[in-house]
Amino acid sequence: MITPNKLEQLAQQLGGALPPGLKSAADDFEAKAKTILQSQLSKLDMVSREEFDRQAAVLAKTRMMVEQLEARLAALEAEKGANDDNA
Structure with missing residues:
Protein backbone atom coordinates (compact mmCIF):
# COMPACT_ATOMS: atom_id res chain seq x y z
CA MET A 1 0.00 0.00 0.00
CA ILE A 2 1.20 3.52 -0.64
CA THR A 3 2.23 5.22 2.58
CA PRO A 4 1.78 8.92 3.37
CA ASN A 5 5.55 9.35 2.87
CA LYS A 6 5.30 7.92 -0.65
CA LEU A 7 2.41 10.28 -1.40
CA GLU A 8 4.46 13.18 -0.11
CA GLN A 9 7.40 12.19 -2.33
CA LEU A 10 5.14 11.83 -5.36
CA ALA A 11 3.53 15.22 -4.72
CA GLN A 12 7.00 16.80 -4.39
CA GLN A 13 8.14 15.19 -7.64
CA LEU A 14 5.07 16.48 -9.42
CA GLY A 15 5.68 19.95 -7.98
CA GLY A 16 9.33 19.79 -8.98
CA ALA A 17 8.35 19.03 -12.55
CA LEU A 18 6.53 22.34 -12.91
CA PRO A 19 8.07 24.97 -15.19
CA PRO A 20 10.11 27.69 -13.42
CA GLY A 21 7.39 30.32 -13.93
CA LEU A 22 4.99 28.25 -11.88
CA LYS A 23 7.33 27.47 -8.98
CA SER A 24 5.47 29.97 -6.79
CA ALA A 25 2.38 27.79 -7.09
CA ALA A 26 4.32 24.55 -6.47
CA ASP A 27 3.48 24.33 -2.76
CA ASP A 28 -0.22 24.74 -3.45
CA PHE A 29 0.02 22.24 -6.29
CA GLU A 30 1.80 19.68 -4.07
CA ALA A 31 -0.90 19.93 -1.41
CA LYS A 32 -3.70 19.56 -3.93
CA ALA A 33 -1.93 16.72 -5.74
CA LYS A 34 -1.47 14.88 -2.45
CA THR A 35 -5.15 15.32 -1.58
CA ILE A 36 -6.26 14.10 -5.01
CA LEU A 37 -3.91 11.11 -4.90
CA GLN A 38 -5.13 10.11 -1.43
CA SER A 39 -8.73 10.44 -2.52
CA GLN A 40 -8.28 8.37 -5.67
CA LEU A 41 -6.18 5.69 -3.98
CA SER A 42 -8.75 5.30 -1.20
CA LYS A 43 -11.31 4.36 -3.88
CA LEU A 44 -9.21 1.42 -5.04
CA ASP A 45 -9.98 -2.02 -3.65
CA MET A 46 -6.55 -2.84 -2.22
Whole structure:
Protein backbone atom coordinates (compact mmCIF):
# COMPACT_ATOMS: atom_id res chain seq x y z
CA MET A 1 0.00 0.00 0.00
CA ILE A 2 1.20 3.52 -0.64
CA THR A 3 2.23 5.22 2.58
CA PRO A 4 1.78 8.92 3.37
CA ASN A 5 5.55 9.35 2.87
CA LYS A 6 5.30 7.92 -0.65
CA LEU A 7 2.41 10.28 -1.40
CA GLU A 8 4.46 13.18 -0.11
CA GLN A 9 7.40 12.19 -2.33
CA LEU A 10 5.14 11.83 -5.36
CA ALA A 11 3.53 15.22 -4.72
CA GLN A 12 7.00 16.80 -4.39
CA GLN A 13 8.14 15.19 -7.64
CA LEU A 14 5.07 16.48 -9.42
CA GLY A 15 5.68 19.95 -7.98
CA GLY A 16 9.33 19.79 -8.98
CA ALA A 17 8.35 19.03 -12.55
CA LEU A 18 6.53 22.34 -12.91
CA PRO A 19 8.07 24.97 -15.19
CA PRO A 20 10.11 27.69 -13.42
CA GLY A 21 7.39 30.32 -13.93
CA LEU A 22 4.99 28.25 -11.88
CA LYS A 23 7.33 27.47 -8.98
CA SER A 24 5.47 29.97 -6.79
CA ALA A 25 2.38 27.79 -7.09
CA ALA A 26 4.32 24.55 -6.47
CA ASP A 27 3.48 24.33 -2.76
CA ASP A 28 -0.22 24.74 -3.45
CA PHE A 29 0.02 22.24 -6.29
CA GLU A 30 1.80 19.68 -4.07
CA ALA A 31 -0.90 19.93 -1.41
CA LYS A 32 -3.70 19.56 -3.93
CA ALA A 33 -1.93 16.72 -5.74
CA LYS A 34 -1.47 14.88 -2.45
CA THR A 35 -5.15 15.32 -1.58
CA ILE A 36 -6.26 14.10 -5.01
CA LEU A 37 -3.91 11.11 -4.90
CA GLN A 38 -5.13 10.11 -1.43
CA SER A 39 -8.73 10.44 -2.52
CA GLN A 40 -8.28 8.37 -5.67
CA LEU A 41 -6.18 5.69 -3.98
CA SER A 42 -8.75 5.30 -1.20
CA LYS A 43 -11.31 4.36 -3.88
CA LEU A 44 -9.21 1.42 -5.04
CA ASP A 45 -9.98 -2.02 -3.65
CA MET A 46 -6.55 -2.84 -2.22
CA VAL A 47 -5.23 -4.68 0.79
CA SER A 48 -2.14 -3.99 2.83
CA ARG A 49 1.02 -6.01 2.22
CA GLU A 50 0.62 -7.57 5.67
CA GLU A 51 -2.90 -8.76 4.84
CA PHE A 52 -1.73 -10.09 1.48
CA ASP A 53 1.10 -12.02 3.16
CA ARG A 54 -1.31 -13.44 5.75
CA GLN A 55 -3.71 -14.62 3.07
CA ALA A 56 -0.86 -16.11 1.02
CA ALA A 57 0.22 -18.10 4.10
CA VAL A 58 -3.34 -19.33 4.66
CA LEU A 59 -3.54 -20.35 1.01
CA ALA A 60 -0.23 -22.23 1.18
CA LYS A 61 -1.37 -24.10 4.30
CA THR A 62 -4.70 -24.94 2.67
CA ARG A 63 -2.97 -26.25 -0.45
CA MET A 64 -0.74 -28.45 1.69
CA MET A 65 -3.78 -29.84 3.54
CA VAL A 66 -5.59 -30.52 0.25
CA GLU A 67 -2.55 -32.37 -1.11
CA GLN A 68 -2.36 -34.46 2.08
CA LEU A 69 -6.07 -35.28 1.87
CA GLU A 70 -5.74 -36.21 -1.81
CA ALA A 71 -2.87 -38.55 -0.95
CA ARG A 72 -4.88 -40.16 1.88
CA LEU A 73 -7.89 -40.57 -0.40
CA ALA A 74 -5.77 -42.16 -3.12
CA ALA A 75 -4.28 -44.57 -0.54
CA LEU A 76 -7.73 -45.48 0.77
CA GLU A 77 -9.05 -46.02 -2.76
CA ALA A 78 -6.03 -48.19 -3.60
CA GLU A 79 -6.56 -50.17 -0.39
CA LYS A 80 -10.25 -50.63 -1.17
CA GLY A 81 -9.41 -51.73 -4.70
CA ALA A 82 -6.91 -54.27 -3.37
CA ASN A 83 -9.49 -55.58 -0.90
CA ASP A 84 -12.10 -55.88 -3.65
CA ASP A 85 -9.63 -57.87 -5.81
CA ASN A 86 -8.93 -60.27 -2.94
CA ALA A 87 -12.60 -60.91 -2.19
